[in-house]
Amino acid sequence: MGETDPKIASNAHVLILPYTAQGHINPMLQFAKRLVSKGLKATLVTSTFISKSMLVDPNTPIDIQSISDGFDEGGFAQAESSEDYLATFQKVGSPSLATLMKKLGEIGRPVHALIYDPFLPWALDVAKQFGVAGVAFFTQSCAVNSIYYHVHKGLLQLPLSVSNVSLPGLPELQVSELPSYVSLYGSYPAFFDMVVNQFSNLDLVDWVLFDDFYELETEVVDWMSKLWKLGTIGPTLPSMYLDKRLEDDKDYGVNLFKPDTGTCMSWLDGKPKVSVVYVSFGSMAELDVEQTREIAWGLKRSRCYFLWVVRESEEAKLPTKFMEETSEKGLVVRWCSQLEVLSHESVGCFLTHCGLNSVMEAMCLGIPMVAVPQWTDQITNAKFVEDIWEVGIKAQPDEKGIVKSQAIELSIKEIMGGEKGKEIKKNANKWKNLAREAIDEGGSSDKHINQFVADLFAK
Structure with a gap:
C-alpha cells in the first residue's frame, strides 16, 4: 500500500x-x-x-x-x-x-x-x-x-x-x-x-x-x-x-488569542543569541497566585532576559509592579506566535508547562526546556523531557506542590550556562534532526x- x-x-x-x-x-x-x-x-x-x-x-x-x-x-x-x-x-x-x-x-x-x-x-x-x-x-x-x-x-x-x-x-x-x-x-x-x-x-x-x-x-x-x-x-x-x-505554510493558521507578534520580534531582535528564557503555560493552564509569583521571582533572580506570555485573565496574579521592576530584562505579553519566538536565535531556553504541542515545538527547534508541569498529561511529558529524551530539567516542587523561585532560578541557570545544560543542548539538537527526518x-x-x-x- x-x-x-x-x-x-x-x-x-x-x-x-x-x-x-x-x-x-x-x-x-x-x-x-x-x-x-x-x-x-x-x-x-x-x-x-x-x-x-x-x-x-x-x-x-x-x-x-x-x-x-x-x-x-x-x-x-x-x-x-x-x-x-x-x-x-x-x-x-x-x-x-x-x-x-x-x-x-x-x-x-x-x-x-x-x-x-x-x-x-x-x-x-x-x-x-x-x-x-x-x-x-x-x-x-x-x-x-x-x-x-x-x-x-x-x-x-x-x-x-x-x-x-x-x-x-x-x-x-x-x-x-x-x-x-x-x-x-x-x-x-x-x-x-x-x-x-x-x-x-x-x-x-x-x-x-x-x-x-x-x-x-x-x-x-x-x-x-x-x-x-x-x-x-x-x-x-x-x-x-x-x-x-508546503509553500507558505509558516503558521498554524488559527488562533484563539491575538498574538502580539511585532512587539515580541522587535524585542527579541535586540537581544544576544541564546540569551532569552521564553515562558509560556499554554492556552488553558491557570496557575494560582503563589505559583505565579514564585515564577516571577525566579525569573528575576536568574538575571536572564525573559519573554513571558501571561494571558489577560492571569495578569492580576503577577506581583505588584513586577513588570516595571523587570522592564530592563523582561517583556510580558498576553499572547505570541510561539513558533516564531522559539525559532528566534536569541531564545536559549523554554520554561514550559509541558503540553505535548509545546514539547514537540521545542524539540523540533532544538530548544532545551525547564519543565514546570501543572496537571493531566503534562506530568508524564515532563518525566520524558528530563529522563527519557534528556532535553530539559524538571524544576522540582516543594511538599505543597509549588515550584519555588530558587528551583526556577537554578534550573534556568543550569540550562543557560551549566555543564548539564551543555549535554541537554546536544540532545535537543539530536532530537531536532530526528524530528525533521521523520517528516521528510x-x-x-x-x-x-x-x-x-x-x-x-x-x-
Missing part, C-alpha cells in the same frame, strides 16, 4: 473534528494541510462559538465549518460544569455533525472519512451511521494514552496501591509521574471519564493516528501497533519549520501518512 501514489485520491474529502481547544485544533489542522498536499480535500469542523471567535488565516487551504456544542454564545465557559459541557456536546454535537455531513453530501462534497479527536468518541458513531471511514487522531503522547488504555481495560486498577507502575513499552514510572487524572484519582472526574472513554469504541476505527514520530516512542508504538492499525504522523508543525515542502520525504511519519492515504482512499 505504501507504494501507491496517494494523489490518486484527489476526489476524497476528509472531515477533521478536533476537541474545542487550541492544543487540539492546531495539530489536527496541520495534518489536514498535509492531506491537502497529497491531493485530498479537507474540512475542519469547530464549534459555533469557536468559529465566531477564532482568528483564521484567509489563505488557509482548509475549508472551515461549524457544528453546535450546545453553548453557541459562550463555549466551555457557558457550561455549568465540565460534566455539563461534555454531556451537552455529545447530545447536541452528534446530530449537528450528522446534519453537516448530510448537507455536504447534498451540495456535492460528500465526506469519505471522519478524522476525529477521541475526546469525542461519539463522533465515530456518526461516521458509521454514514458508512464512512472513522479515524481516531490522538493529540497526546503514545505513552500517556497507553496508560489511559490500561486504566480503561482494568489492567491498571485505581486508586493505585503501589508506588511504581510498569507497563509494556514504557519505563518504570512512579505514581507521581503518571497523568494527574490517574495519580490523583477522583480529582477531575469529568475529564478522567473523557480520557478513559477514548477507548470505549476504538476497536471499531479504521485507523489510529498519533501526533508523534516513531523514533520518539519506538517501544510503546510497537506495542500499540499490535492493537490497532496505527500511524505516527507527526510532528505536526507548519512545514516551514520542518521540511519546507521517505521519513517514518511521511511513510505513515502515505500509507494512510493510500489505504483509505485509493479505491
